[in-house]
Amino acid sequence: MSNSIYFNEYHQMLRDQVRRFVETEIIPHGDPWEETGVTPREVLRKMGELGFLGIRYGAEYGGSEMDILATIVLAEELGRSTFGGFAITVLVHTDMASPHLANAGSLVQQQHYMPGIVKGETITAVAVTEPGAGSDVASIQTKATPTKGGWLINGSKVFITNGVHADVYFVAAKTNPDGPRSQRTTMFIVEKGSPGFTVARKLEKMGWRSSDTAELLFQDCFVSEAQVLGEQHHGFYAIMKNFQNERLVLGAQALGEAQKALDLTLDYVRNRKAFGATLWDKQAIRLRLAERQTEVEAARQLLYHSAWLDSQGVDCVKQVSMVKAYCGELVNRVMYDCQQFHGGSGYMRGMPIERMVRDARVQSIGGGATEVMYEEVAKRL
Amino acid sequence: MKILVPVKRVIDANVKVRVKSDQSGVELANIKMAMNPFCEIAVEAALRMREAGQADEVIVVSAGVSQCHETLRTGLAMGADRAILIEDDQDLEPLVVAKLLKAVCEREEPGLVLLGKQAIDGDNNQTGQMLSALLGWSNATFASSIEVNDDHFKVTRELDSGLESVTANRPSVITVDLRLNEPRYASLPNIMKAKKKPMDKLTAADLGVDSSPRLQVVKVEEPPARQAGIKVSSAEELVDKLRNEAKVI
Ligand SMILES: Cc1cc2nc3c(=O)[nH]c(=O)nc-3n(C[C@H](O)[C@H](O)[C@H](O)COP(=O)(O)OP(=O)(O)OC[C@H]3O[C@@H](n4cnc5c(N)ncnc54)[C@H](O)[C@@H]3O)c2cc1C
Numbered sequence: 257m258s259n260s261i262y263f264n265e266y267h268q269m270l271r272d273q274v275r276r277f278v279e280t281e282i283i284p285h286g287d288p289w290e291e292t293g294v295t296p297r298e299v300l301r302k303m304g305e306l307g308f309l310g311i312r313y314g315a316e317y318g319g320s321e322m323d324i325l326a327t328i329v330l331a332e333e334l335g336r337s338t339f340g341g342f343a344i345t346v347l348v349h350t351d352m353a354s355p356h357l358a359n360a361g362s363l364v365q366q367q368h369y370m371p372g373i374v375k376g377e378t379i380t381a382v383a384v385t386e387p388g389a390g391s392d393v394a395s396i397q398t399k400a401t402p403t404k405g406g407w408l409i410n411g412s413k414v415f416i417t418n419g420v421h422a423d424v425y426f427v428a429a430k431t432n433p434d435g436p437r438s439q440r441t442t443m444f445i446v447e448k449g450s451p452g453f454t455v456a457r458k459l460e461k462m463g464w465r466s467s468d469t470a471e472l473l474f475q476d477c478f479v480s481e482a483q484v485l486g487e488q489h490h491g492f493y494a495i496m497k498n499f500q501n502e503r504l505v506l507g508a509q510a511l512g513e514a515q516k517a518l519d520l521t522l523d524y525v526r527n528r529k530a531f532g533a534t535l536w537d538k539q540a541i542r543l544r545l546a547e548r549q550t551e552v553e554a555a556r557q558l559l560y561h562s563a564w565l566d567s568q569g570v571d572c573v574k575q576v577s578m579v580k581a582y583c584g585e586l587v588n589r590v591m592y593d594c595q596q597f598h599g600g601s602g603y604m605r606g607m608p609i610e611r612m613v614r615d616a617r618v619q620s621i622g623g624g625a626t627e628v629m630y631e632e633v634a635k636r637l
Numbered sequence: 638m639k640i641l642v643p644v645k646r647v648i649d650a651n652v653k654v655r656v657k658s659d660q661s662g663v664e665l666a667n668i669k670m671a672m673n674p675f676c677e678i679a680v681e682a683a684l685r686m687r688e689a690g691q692a693d694e695v696i697v698v699s700a701g702v703s704q705c706h707e708t709l710r711t712g713l714a715m716g717a718d719r720a721i722l723i724e725d726d727q728d729l730e731p732l733v734v735a736k737l738l739k740a741v742c743e744r745e746e747p748g749l750v751l752l753g754k755q756a757i758d759g760d761n762n763q764t765g766q767m768l769s770a771l772l773g774w775s776n777a778t779f780a781s782s783i784e785v786n787d788d789h790f791k792v793t794r795e796l797d798s799g800l801e802s803v804t805a806n807r808p809s810v811i812t813v814d815l816r817l818n819e820p821r822y823a824s825l826p827n828i829m830k831a832k833k834k835p836m837d838k839l840t841a842a843d844l845g846v847d848s849s850p851r852l853q854v855v856k857v858e859e860p861p862a863r864q865a866g867i868k869v870s871s872a873e874e875l876v877d878k879l880r881n882e883a884k885v886i
Contacts (some may be wrong), residue, residue, distance in 0.1 A: 259667065265707050269828045272671065277822065307825025320825045335823055 262560045266322070267329050273434065274308060274333040286339040289432040289466035290611070293458065294421055296341040304376025309350050311459070313358060317370035323567045324504065327351060328559065331505045335512020338520075339617030341466030342508055348417040348467075349373070351505040352623070353380035355498050356426040356443055360486030365445065369424060383413040383423035383472055384495060389417075391628045393428075393495055394437045398474060400429040400444060406480040407431075409444065412456065412473050415622075419470025420458050423448050427474070432489040441491035452477030463614030500566060502623050503576050507559050507583035510619045514521040514552050514583075514590040517612050521594040528599075541597055548590050555583050574636040581629035584620035591616045638692045638748035638785075640683040642717065642739055644676040644699050647758040660856045663758075672708045674685075675753025678714075679813045681820040682783060683751050684716045691785040693719050696745060699736050700729055706836060714823035720836040725848050733841075733848045735767035740844035745807065749790070751798045754779050754812040761814040769810035779814040801820035812856055 263271075281302065289295050303309055311326045313319025319541065320326075330350070334343035357365060357380070372378030389395040398411025409429050416425075424447055430444040446453055456473040486494050525535035535541050562575035591613045593595045595602040602609045619624045648654055648663070649671040655664045672680075686692040687848070697712035699705040700723040709720035723737050741748065755762035769776030777792035781792045783789040787807075794801040795814045805811065823831075841848035879886045 266832070267827055268707070269711060269823060269831075270825060272711075273825070275823050275826070305824065307828075311825065315826075318826070320829050322829075324824075457740055552641050 260560075261514050262564055263348055265580075267326055270311075270326055271329045271539060273306065274330055275336070277303070277306065277308070278333055278337045282337045282342055286337070286342055286466060289339070290341065291465075293465060293468050294468045295342045297421070299377075299619060300349070300376040300379060301344075301374070302344065303450075305345065307374075309346070309376050310374030311350070313352060313374055317366070318374040319370075324501065324563050325560070325567060327390075327501075327505060328508045328563050329462045331508035332512035332515075335509040335514075336516040338513075338516060338612055340509075340513060340612070340618075341464040344417055344464055344514075345467045347505055347509060349380050352498065352502045353382040353418070353426055356485060357445070358384060359497065360443065360494050364482070365436070365485070369445075369636055372423075378423045379418055379421065379437070381418040381425045382431055383416045383419070383425050383427045384623035385415050386412060387414050391625055394440070394492060396428055396441065398427070398429045399433065400431050400442060400479075403478070403489060405443065406478055406483070407497060409446070409452070409474040409479060411479040412471060413460065414471045416470050416472055417467055419472055420455055421470035424628065425453075425472070426485060428491050428493075428495060429474075431491075435489060438492045439489045441495070442488050443485040443491040443494055444479050445485050446474075446477065446479055450477055451490065463610075463611070463617055465614075478535060499575050499624065500573065503580035504559065504563050504566065505556075506619065507579040508563075509574075510583040510587040510616070511552060511556055511559060513612060513616060513619075514548075514555075514587045517590055517594040518549055518552065518610060520608060521597050525597050528561060535597060544593055545597070548593055551586055552590065555579075555586050559583065574633055577624070577629040580624045581620075581626045581633070584629075585620050587616045589613065638664070638686075638695065639694045639745060640686060640692045641738075641742065641745060641747040641750045642676070642679050642683050642695060642697050642712065643732050643734070643750070643752050644680065644697050644708050644712050644754070645756045645758075646670050646699060646701055646705045647671040647673045647756050650674055650757060656859050660858060662854060662857050670704065670707070672711050673753055673756040673758070675755060675757070675813060675815070677753075677820040678815065678817050679751040679753050680712050680715050680717060681748075681818045682780075682813055684821070685784075685818065686749075686785055688718075688854050689785075690751070696721060696747070698723065698738065698741055699843075700725060700734050702726055709836060710831050711823060713834045714828040715821060716827065717834075719744070719834055722836055722838045723841065723842050723844065724838060727848050728850055729848060730850055730852055731761050731763035732767055732851070733846065734764050735771055735837065736846045737841060737844055738764070738768050740846060741769045741839075742768075742808075750774075750810045752810070752812045752855075754814050765812035772808075772810065775805035775807075775809040776811070777809065778812045779815050780811050781816045781819070783811060795831050800817075 306322055310319030311322050386396050400407040400409045427444045427446050428441050432440045452475045454473045455470045457471040459469045506515050528535045559579050562572050562579050565572040595609050595613050598609050601607055649669040652669055657664050683695045687695050695717045696719055697709050697717040698721040699709050703724050706722050752765040779794045780792045781795045782793040790805045790809055792803050
């Protein structure tokens with residue numbers, strides 16, 4: 257790894273520490289979290305203590321001011337945990353929700369929330385998707401109307417990660433319904449327990465089971481003027497801006513999952529005997545695994561390069577869209593083969609690969625579905 | 638008191654080691670390296686002594702190729718105060734390392750040198766003992782607990798036959814065993830702080846030591862593959878097999 261042109265020794269040290277944390281604090285303990293449907297808050301606080309939740313945030317808030325490549329390291333290593341639900345709990349907090357505050361928050365807002373976010377005491381969620389608007393972000397219907405001293409939010413949000421247990425939500429609502437499509441939305445900071453804001457439903461999912469996902473309801477939910485996040489009516493740009501980071505992170509998580517699945521499967525086929533030899537001795541298996549490993553390696557180089565472009569401030573929407581689309585699909589191909597080579601035991605509850613297959617499915621849907629990502633690529637061809 | 642902690646860069650414990658095809662050694666190209674786990678325990682022990690007010694400075698030192706600076710940086714990220722890198726591209730034998738460390742001890746005058754009992758690469762288990770002999774300092778090996786006193790250390794040693802308590806006068810060379818502690822994580826803020834901590838670079842020549850090898854590696858081979866075990870159906874059968882087949886009881 258020290259031969260990488262993208263990572264320095266500090267990235268490497270971070271990788272070592274996160275890997276050790278995942279191997280000792282997550283892998284042996286994750287099973288019950290899948291049952292309860294939530295990653296325990298003390299796990300997040302421990303990660304906060306180790307600085308994993310403030311990788312790029314300012315030192316004044318306890319952050320370490322590293323770059324996106326360090327974030328990529330975090331996401332890959334969390335992906336290796338075999339518990340996609342745990343990984344997404346953390347990554348939504350660090351890289352999909354809290355960046356809204358870090359990018360657009362006022363000094364007062366940042367001073368108020370960032371220290372708790374970095375410590376893992378304040379967990380965040382981002383609420384954009386609605387029953388009637390997913391990929392088509394600009395079509396959201398939830399609206400905020402001005403009232404004395406603030407705003408009243410009305411509408412509902414769905415599929416919101418950390419939605420049941422978060423402390424602070426960054427919520428997109430229409431404030432300027434008659435404006436141009438990209439200038440209708442404002443982001444609001446909504447705290448858990450705000451009057452008129454309820455968690456309508458905890459959603460049951462195919463995978464990512466140690467992550468809590470919710471449907472949220474806003475009924476005349478009052479937020480003060482101080483809870484407006486960033487520029488009024490410009491929420492759409494904030495969402496689009498953070499999509500780049502989100503998609504790189506989701507790509508990295510997917511590749512961490514894919515690599516771990518290949519590692520587990522290599523171990524399995526090298527030991528499993530059939531027809532007088534190990535499965536590894538069968539050329540059909542060996543070559544397929546070699547092919548998938550090659551694809552993962554190629555995807556990783558695309559990921560690292562795109563993250564590096566981003567870190568250089570270069571416009572790389574095309575590359576980042578490729579990363580999200582390609583990694584989201586690849587992880588599913590890898591899981592399919594890895595489960596296949598585990599045979600019947602790979603279909604049994606309790607085998608990590610069985611869970612990893614279920615967890616991987618959403619990677620081509622959430623945070624930018626494959627088709628939508630390839631449309632972004634196509635626009636730039 | 639100053640504590641000197643020598644740390645070694647070795648193949649990461651999770652890597653499956655492979656013998657080079659020409660049998661001259663093990664494959665090191667593109668292999669993940671890490672701090673020897675026993676050395677991590679030594680660093681942790683030293684840091685705890687400093688935190689308990691029993692030491693005021695922890696210095697990590699490593700001898701070997703220039704990439705050993707990464708191992709030292711890890712020690713600094715865990716909390717060591719400064720580092721010394723003795724850069725040398727040769728394969729350093731335990732006696733050479735002991736001589737280099739002796740020279741460092743003469744410069745730094747630590748009250749304690751804490752080492753891992755062995756490194757997981759060669760499992761030599763020699764450097765600490767050789768160092769204490771060269772220095773003429775007291776020595777306790779395989780420590781599972783260390784009590785710091787004004788002029789001596791009380792050390793519990795882990796042996797196959799049980800635990801042994803010894804007293805080692807200061808200055809001392811102590812090697813640590815697995816159960817002494819569980820090393821801390823290097824938190825990300827501490828990793829960033831490690832950037833700014835001083836690292837001195839020396840060579841064997843600076844320390845007046847001839848680092849050339851005296852031993853020659855003839856051949857490195859994989860150990861024979863382990864045979865699969867068998868399942869026995871009863872304690873009687875087990876005893877029978879141990880007595881009549883394995884002939885160990
Ligand atoms: C587990 C989970 C967690 C989530 N967490 C969050 C969260 O924390 N916050 C949040 O705001 N959202 C979250 N989401 C929502 C997620 O981002 C959306 O599900 C995603 O953007 C897709 O939107 P949709 O579900 O409405 O599907 P749709 O937009 O209806 O898409 C359905 C299908 O049509 C395809 N499609 C859509 N448009 C086009 C087009 N123009 N051309 C071709 N094909 C197209 C899509 O690719 C997809 O295959 C989460 C979703 C899941 C499943």
